[in-house]
Amino acid sequence: MSDSSETSPESDVDEEIMEATYRALCEYGYADLTVKRIAEEYGKSTAAIHYHYDTKDDLLAAFLDYLLDRFVDTVHGVDVTDPDERLDLLLDRLLLDHVDRRDFLVAMLEMRAQAPHNEQFDAQFEANEEYIRYMLRTVISDGIDRGAFADVDAEHAARSLMTIVDGARTRAALLDTEETLTDARQTADEYVTAVLKADR
């Protein structure tokens, strides 16, 4: 683990390119995204980007990895150990972080739809899926051990919550974004209360 208080110049560069990619993706969408447009957001030449990433797809696969890292950092940074509160926090982050960013959710849906034809995207989406499901499963298992949750199948419960999250994100790209996500947050809550905390 690198010490985040001593950020190297190298990781500053990566962070800046990733932030430029996020802005360009929101502005142009996946289909019209070019390294040139990302370079414009970054404020440097395309060569400065290609020095770090050979192709646009390399850069976008790294961007998916960056999104996972950011998500993990946000969640790990919170000192909450109560399983119930921790699961709430995870679901808040997964469902409500992009409530005002329909453009971002549209771009992510486009990248997901590309994944079956793009090995790099496919592998990175699967890595993100597995790690987030692992986080959900761990907090559910811990809750079962501590008597906060019923004795459910933690792996299935984690998949159920991921299904609600993925459904909400797909729908939020097409329908009213804020309403869809807050409504799905309620659905996730109902699932947790009625299934995970049944008879608690």
Next chain:
Amino acid sequence: MSDSSETSPESDVDEEIMEATYRALCEYGYADLTVKRIAEEYGKSTAAIHYHYDTKDDLLAAFLDYLLDRFVDTVHGVDVTDPDERLDLLLDRLLLDHVDRRDFLVAMLEMRAQAPHNEQFDAQFEANEEYIRYMLRTVISDGIDRGAFADVDAEHAARSLMTIVDGARTRAALLDTEETLTDARQTADEYVTAVLKADR
């Protein structure tokens, strides 16, 4: 309502073109779909298709409408009035009908990702969404009136089930299709049992 026992030659043509579109979408995916490839599946010239549909997008918007019609026909054709069984039937159809068609789910995800940039697709996906949500809401309301379901917000419960369906379809295009869909069918069942039938 047209009498389905007296199918006109015109609707036979439409049906054949729609079936050819389905096969071509499964084989080539959305990105590589052309009117020429649909015509090959149809066994006629591209002119024979263009006689009915001006553009590929007109044809694909009609195809989305055809999918809704087929779904509605399947469900309306079943004489089940018990709210519980009818909701089960709807969820079986929505989640398990494409369990062996990952290629089709991939093509649908690609079309969905296009919708924010394509007015025809957007309008038709929204029409399908509204009608299927209406069917779910109606059966849930009926169940509440008849005491089979708890006094929940039927509109929200319908959205919750749609969120699970859309999540399952998005995930099934990327992960193990059969496992994802049968797992989500269980999630939908848990939601119905724990939330809709709580304290029944």
